[in-house]
Amino acid sequence: MALLEIRKARREFVTPEGGRFAALDGIDLDIGAHEFVTLLGPSGCGKTTLLRSISGFETLDGGAILLDGADLSTLPPFRRPVNTVFQSYALFSHMSVARNVGYALEVRGEDRASRERAVAEALEKVGLTGMGTRKPSQLSGGQRQRVALARAIIGKPRLLLLDEPLSALDRNLRQQMQIELKTLQNTLGIAFIFVTHDQEEALTMSDRIVVMRAGLIEQIGTPRQIYRHPKNRFVAEFIGETNLFALTIDRIESGQALARTVEGLELLLPAGTAKAGDKAVAVLRPADFTLADQGIAATVTKAVYLGADLHLFVQPAVGGPEIRVTARDSALAPKEGTKVHLAYDPAASHVLEAA
Amino acid sequence: MAIRRQTLVLATLLTPVTLFLGVFFLLPLLIIALFSFLTPGLYGGVEWAFYHWNYGRIFGWADDIIEVYEPIYLQILARSLGFAALTVLLCLLLCYPVAFWVSRLPNRWRMLFLFLITLPFFSSLIVRLYAWLLILKPSGILNTVLIGVGAISEPLEILYTPAAVVLGMVYVMVPFMFLPLYSAVDNLDRALIEASMDLGATRLQTFLKVVLPQTLPGILGGAVIVFIPSVGNFIVPDVLGGAKGLMIGNLVEQQFLSARNWPFGSALSMIVMAVVLAVLLGSTAAAKRKGGQNA
Incomplete structure (x- = not known):
């Protein structure tokens, strides 16, 4: 049995114009006891509402959330064995770091000695040993983040909820924290539900990603499934850079489909169940293309330097939308205006289930 | 260079306020401090001779010949402090929940409410206090309504009691408590x-901690802003308080205006100021120490 079961969760809000808007439009989701699950989607997709429904700060209009098979809906937030790392950290500025971290134990009435032991242990887990006597205002953004984390795990929750906790950090620190969070989750052996709109964060840390849009789940899968096999156009475009090709299948030949865009660009795809004459949308990531001696004839219209890589915008000779290509930077790298040929492995291409 | 220039600009900007406070606040204060040690003139005014019985009358070293020691002055001071403290407490209890309620209102309702809170400032304090007089008097609105609905049979004697004074002060001071609290x-x-x-x-732990x-x-x-003017308030007790509602402010006022004993009035003023200052410093220190414990 899953640790957390979300069944047909619905939550509606009244818009300022008086209309109704479903932040959660029937969500079904199971989360395992040791899983790192990311809720990913654009702002307004309902991911934060879902998180707040689990922590108890939102009440569902319909459906249920079960923890270990027991319905949570009647429990106020302070009785749920679930803790949250807030986006703004929400540290108590009038308390020391140690008292912040030990707060969950303090309100439970644990004695001072065991509290101090647990605080020292929690601070060590997040790499803040010896910082206990400081005030939150004396810490950097990254350190505050760690205090918030230590405070949320000290009560040994079954489930830790993280509401875009890394969004205020700079890029380097964010990447470091991503790795640390994943390690921490492994050490603690509890489930993490992580909310973000940053696809890179989602891909890096998650066991599974839940892509949401407009109160609905678009796709659930491992990072690789979501990236390589997006179900639809929304998922494909939301996760990473994408080239989408609207195609008509020309013919099927030895397990491969030859397809054509309206402009006449020809692509080879895995045949799957497609038949000649079918419409299809194919996904090819920028890194799936390589510059070769033959293949799709095209001209580089723009080359963006990214350090190790070059990001190329390439116009196919037959016309149609530009193709985005990632190439290694080198002395031989093409410049704007260079004629190139693009090659790709047909096995890397993916046809959307629904356009 | 840059720093010198900054200092110059700052000095220029601060000059008006320094002059204003110096002339209209510090100077009068020094005059009062000086007067409190001078001999009262026979027909008002002061004689320029050192005189310690202004304070002697209040604290008890008067010789009972020239000046008589009366414990009533300290009692009135204590009563004023008590009234002021009660005013602070009642204002706080009234305003704290309202501040939470208002801060959760939609924006336009919140603006309206904040405007309403400041509305009393648009009319004269005296007029508003006389309105309370009309409400509280035995044949006033309050008693008429209460008798009308059968809640009481005899008019309540509220007017000219300490209760009326505290009620009036709470009424006057509520906006001053509300605004810092709301913020x-x-x-x-x-x-x-x-x-x-x-x-x-x-919820209770969250509130307390x-x-x-x-x-x-x-x-x-809010407490400081309400407490200070409340201790020295003389208009409210003047209009709504009887003999039992007399406060230290009335006493000072009487000494300056009716009794024409400026040195004694000055001595009373100095004591009020000293006590208020002591209370303020004490409470700030206590708050700081409390903050230290929390750390």
Whole structure:
């Protein structure tokens, strides 16, 4: 049995114009006891509402959330064995770091000695040993983040909820924290539900990603499934850079489909169940293309330097939308205006289930 | 160079306020301090001779020949402090929940409410206090209504009692308590309340451990702003208080205007000031120490 079961969760809000808007439009989701699950989607997709429904700060209009098979809906937030790392950290500025971290134990009435032991242990887990006597205002953004984390795990929750906790950090620190969070989750052996709109964060840390849009789940899968096999156009475009090709299948030949865009660009795809004459949308990531001696004839219209890589915008000779290509930077790298040929492995291409 | 210039600009900008406070605040204060040690003139005014019986009358070293020691002065001072403290407490109890309620109102309703809170300032204090007189008097609105609905059979004797004075002072002072309190409550990060509850604190624990300490600056600010003018208030007791409602402010006023004993009035003023200062310093120190314990 899953640790957390979300069944047909619905939550509606009244818009300022008086209309109704479903932040959660029937969500079904199971989360395992040791899983790192990311809720990913654009702002307004309902991911934060879902998180707040689990922590108890939102009440569902319909459906249920079960923890270990027991319905949570009647429990106020302070009785749920679930803790949250807030986006703004929400540290108590009038308390020391140690008292912040030990707060969950303090309100439970644990004695001072065991509290101090647990605080020292929690601070060590997040790499803040010896910082206990400081005030939150004396810490950097990254350190505050760690205090918030230590405070949320000290009560040994079954489930830790993280509401875009890394969004205020700079890029380097964010990447470091991503790795640390994943390690921490492994050490603690509890489930993490992580909310973000940053696809890179989602891909890096998650066991599974839940892509949401407009109160609905678009796709659930491992990072690789979501990236390589997006179900639809929304998922494909939301996760990473994408080239989408609207195609008509020309013919099927030895397990491969030859397809054509309206402009006449020809692509080879895995045949799957497609038949000649079918419409299809194919996904090819920028890194799936390589510059070769033959293949799709095209001209580089723009080359963006990214350090190790070059990001190329390439116009196919037959016309149609530009193709985005990632190439290694080198002395031989093409410049704007260079004629190139693009090659790709047909096995890397993916046809959307629904356009 | 840049620093010198900054200093110059700052000095220029601060000159008017320094002059104003120096001439209209510090100087009169020094005059009062000086007068409190001078001999009262026979027909008002002062004689320029050192005289310690102004304070002797109040504290008890008067010789009973020239001046007589009366404990009533200290009693009135104590009563004034008590009334002021009660006013602070009642204002706080009234305003604290309202501040929370207002801070959660939609924006336009909140603006309206804040405007309404400042509305009393648009009319004269005396007029508003006379309105209370009309409400509270035995044949006034309050008693008429209460008798009308059968809640009481005899008119309540509220007017010219200490209760009327405290009621009037609370009425006058509520906006001064509300505004700093509202500002503190409005600035309170809602996420802190959620974080506290998320970590297992009940609503009461959250209030005591998070909400109260976080809004403490507003509470202290409001308390100070209400307490100081309340101690020295003489208009409210003048209009609504009887003999039992007399406050130290009335006493000072009488000494300066009716008794024409400026040195004695000055001595009373100095004592009020000293006591208020002591209370303020004491409460600030206590608040600081409390903050230290929390750390």
